[in-house]
Amino acid sequence: MIDALFGSKTRVKLLHLFLSNPGKSFYVREITRLIDEQINSVRRELANMLEVGVITSDSSDNKLYYEVNQRYEHYIALKAIFTGGSDQVLAAKKENMSLEGSLGGLQGLSLAIAAGVLVKGSVSSIDLLLVGNVPSVRLKKAIKEIEALEGRELNYAILGYDEFYYRLSIRDRFITGILSGKHSVLVDSENTLKAADKEEKR
Numbered sequence: 001m002i003d004a005l006f007g008s009k010t011r012v013k014l015l016h017l018f019l020s021n022p023g024k025s026f027y028v029r030e031i032t033r034l035i036d037e038q039i040n041s042v043r044r045e046l047a048n049m050l051e052v053g054v055i056t057s058d059s060s061d062n063k064l065y066y067e068v069n070q071r072y073e074h075y076i077a078l079k080a081i082f083t084g085g086s087d088q089v090l091a092a093k094k095e096n097m098s099l100e101g102s103l104g105g106l107q108g109l110s111l112a113i114a115a116g117v118l119v120k121g122s123v124s125s126i127d128l129l130l131v132g133n134v135p136s137v138r139l140k141k142a143i144k145e146i147e148a149l150e151g152r153e154l155n156y157a158i159l160g161y162d163e164f165y166y167r168l169s170i171r172d173r174f175i176t177g178i179l180s181g182k183h184s185v186l187v188d189s190e191n192t193l194k195a196a197d198k199e200e201k202r
Contacts, residue, residue, distance in 0.1 A: 010041045011048070018055055018068035019082045023153060025058065025065035054078070070152040071117055079151060100186050102145040108133040110161055112187035115178050117152065122182040128156035129178055131164040131192070165192065 013035040017026070028046070032039045046066055049055045056069045069075065103112045109132040116127035128146070130139070139158065147154055159167070167175045185193060 008041075008045065010035070010037045011045045013037060014042070014045055014049065015054070015078065016082050018066070019079050022068050022070055022079075025067035027063040027065050031066070076151050099146060099149070102142045102149070103130075103187055106132075106134050106138055106142055108135070109187055110190045111164065111192050112185070113178060113183050114186055115181060115183040116155060118150065118154070119182050119184050124178050124181050124183070125155060126157055126178060127154040129175075130156060130158040131161055132158075133160060134158065161190075161192075168192075 014031070017031065017035055026034070028039065028042060031046075032042050035042070046055070046057075050057060050066075054069055054072050054074070055066050057064055057066050059065070072078075099112075099114060099118065103109060109130060111129075111131035113129040114127065115122045115124035115129070118127050128143075143154065143156060164175070179193075
């Protein structure tokens with residue numbers, strides 16, 4: 001599938017534009033100006049890239065906007081090819097950063113579960129579920145460290161301990177969706193999941 005991405009000058013220019021600007025969206029006429037290519041050629045390649053899944057589209061103000069899909073399975077590899085985007089990841093690894101290391105020292109964090117793009121085979125739309133009462137400044141710093149390590153933005157959710165435990169006890173769809181799929185428990189300082197599992201087996 002990844003081979004289908006290459007094959008035209010316009011496609012390569014589009015990949016370079018999108019991969020150099022993760023999180024930023026562009027509309028068609030803006031794209032044609034930025035990469036200096038004909039609009040028909042741009043439309044055709046955008047349709048191909050949408051079909052493959054490397055970009056996503058959304059409409060706003062009667063315009064169709066496109067941006068790179070950071071959840072695309074080959075996103076990291078493509079970013080490294082087109083922008084040298086693996087440099088941050090390598091730098092983070094050299095500093096011995098890890099998911100557990102970035103989260104382990106967070107005061108007030110009782111549970112951290114990785115899923116989504118952080119766990120191979122996971123189809124969850126949430127990459128990181130955090131439970132506890134963590135100071136927002138420290139939380140943002142930890143998330144930035146992990147995003148630098150992974151080379152992409154992450155979808156994360158944070159819940160208070162009581163809310164999480166309640167939603168776990170009533171088998172809330174959001175929580176069970178993460179726990180029933182592929183996931184990895186990074187932190188469980190109060191053995192919340194083990195305690196809940198024992199209670200359920202009674």
